[in-house]
Amino acid sequence: MQNINTVSILEKLISYPTVSKDANIELIYYIADLIKCDRVKPKIIKNEEKTKANLFAYIGPQKSDGIMLSGHTDVVPVDGQNWEKPPFKCTYDNGLFYGRGTADMKGFVASAVNAFIKAKTLNLQKPLYLALSYDEEVGCIGVRSLIDLIKGLKFKPEMCIVGEPTLMSIATGHKGKTALRAECEGVEAHSALAPKGTNAIHLACDLISEIRDLQNEISQNGVKDYDYDIPYTTLHVGRISGGVVLNIVPNYAAVDFEIRNLAEDKPSAILSELKTKISKLLEKVRNKAPNANIKINITNQYPGLNTNINSEIVSFVSSLTGKNKTIKVAFGTEGGLFDEKLAIPTVVCGPGSMDQGHKPDEFVSEDQLILCDQMLETLLHRLS
Numbered sequence: 001m002q003n004i005n006t007v008s009i010l011e012k013l014i015s016y017p018t019v020s021k022d023a024n025i026e027l028i029y030y031i032a033d034l035i036k037c038d039r040v041k042p043k044i045i046k047n048e049e050k051t052k053a054n055l056f057a058y059i060g061p062q063k064s065d066g067i068m069l070s071g072h073t074d075v076v077p078v079d080g081q082n083w084e085k086p087p088f089k090c091t092y093d094n095g096l097f098y099g100r101g102t103a104d105m106k107g108f109v110a111s112a113v114n115a116f117i118k119a120k121t122l123n124l125q126k127p128l129y130l131a132l133s134y135d136e137e138v139g140c141i142g143v144r145s146l147i148d149l150i151k152g153l154k155f156k157p158e159m160c161i162v163g164e165p166t167l168m169s170i171a172t173g174h175k176g177k178t179a180l181r182a183e184c185e186g187v188e189a190h191s192a193l194a195p196k197g198t199n200a201i202h203l204a205c206d207l208i209s210e211i212r213d214l215q216n217e218i219s220q221n222g223v224k225d226y227d228y229d230i231p232y233t234t235l236h237v238g239r240i241s242g243g244v245v246l247n248i249v250p251n252y253a254a255v256d257f258e259i260r261n262l263a264e265d266k267p268s269a270i271l272s273e274l275k276t277k278i279s280k281l282l283e284k285v286r287n288k289a290p291n292a293n294i295k296i297n298i299t300n301q302y303p304g305l306n307t308n309i310n311s312e313i314v315s316f317v318s319s320l321t322g323k324n325k326t327i328k329v330a331f332g333t334e335g336g337l338f339d340e341k342l343a344i345p346t347v348v349c350g351p352g353s354m355d356q357g358h359k360p361d362e363f364v365s366e367d368q369l370i371l372c373d374q375m376l377e378t379l380l381h382r383l384s
């Protein structure tokens with residue numbers, strides 16, 4: 001085998017254009033080939049179409065102990081972005097590695113795979129786990145089957161590090177996200193007789209106004225966590241659609257919106273408050289149009305993360321990185337799901353910065369990769 005290291009793995013990972021809508025299976029096979037041996041049998045959990053997969057592997061004794069290194073293998077698209085460097089070729093320039101996914105988060109994945117390969121030469125006393133997912137960028141979707149697999153194991157990791165980019169700081173929290181679609185149903189009419197119809201776009205506007213009112217109430221009187229840039233739960237409308245032509249009163253409009261909640265706020269409670277407001281709104285309309293309606297469906301959801309800063313995972317990872325300060329991050333991760341669905345205490349800590357994530361000429365610095373390699377090297381010592 002030629003010289004395998006974090007950089008050579010990263011170069012290979014970047015060369016697979018694993019945008020969430022496309023396949024990642026070749027990348028997964030590449031990693032599985034790198035790590036498999038007599039003692040390591042990677043499990044590949046495919047999607048229905050067999051185009052994408054999660055990978056789960058462990059090395060060391062089979063007991064509920066040890067650390068899981070977690071990352072996603074998909075990346076966001078480059079369409080419409082003005083890249084000077086080729087996005088799907090890892091380019092080194094002046095201390096920085098450029099390419100889509102270098103920061104978010106193939107840099108960490110490369111370092112984790114490299115550490116896993118090294119672990120094969122050691123006699124680990126505690127297991128090391130590797131959990132790689134697909135379809136994270138579209139709402140932590142792919143990882144659900146990986147979680148089911150871990151649930152079924154006789155033993156499970158004691159702690160988890162999700163290597164999303166934090167400049168190697170330890171992040172103990174992020175907000176949860178609930179994505180929703182409201183379908184507004186009115187009654188069509190000729191626009192010359194507009195008051196005879198019930199305008200679905202107007203209903204959508206009324207709904208949006210309720211969402212904004214609720215946001216105001218939350219920002220003024222709701223729970224606050226000043227570790228976040230925006231210290232309260234937010235509601236936001238991202239897309240509206242409806243109407244066919246100007247001279248028809250529209251009978252349908254859809255509103256896509258989201259709740260980004262602090263761990264202290266339950267999205268279900270916020271949603272039920274919104275539904276109460278909607279019922280009042282509909283009462284007024286239904287005198288004239290008994291079938292007018294606003295139906296709300298949750299289209300995707302993942303929980304927030306709020307790991308206690310005094311927990312063992314925090315002190316353990318601090319002892320690996322030498323950093324005591326913890327942060328919270330604005331972006332979501334799979335960590336909330338590991339914590340909620342598997343009760344595995346989790347922190348987020350990885351190389352690079354999300355300031356470069358999702359942007360043209362995304363990069364991770366060589367220094368950051370070295371720090372990550374050092375953290376994982378120390379981890380291997382602690383597990384052996």
Ligand SMILES: [Zn+2]
Binds near residue numbers: 072104105136164
């Ligand atoms: Zn990410």
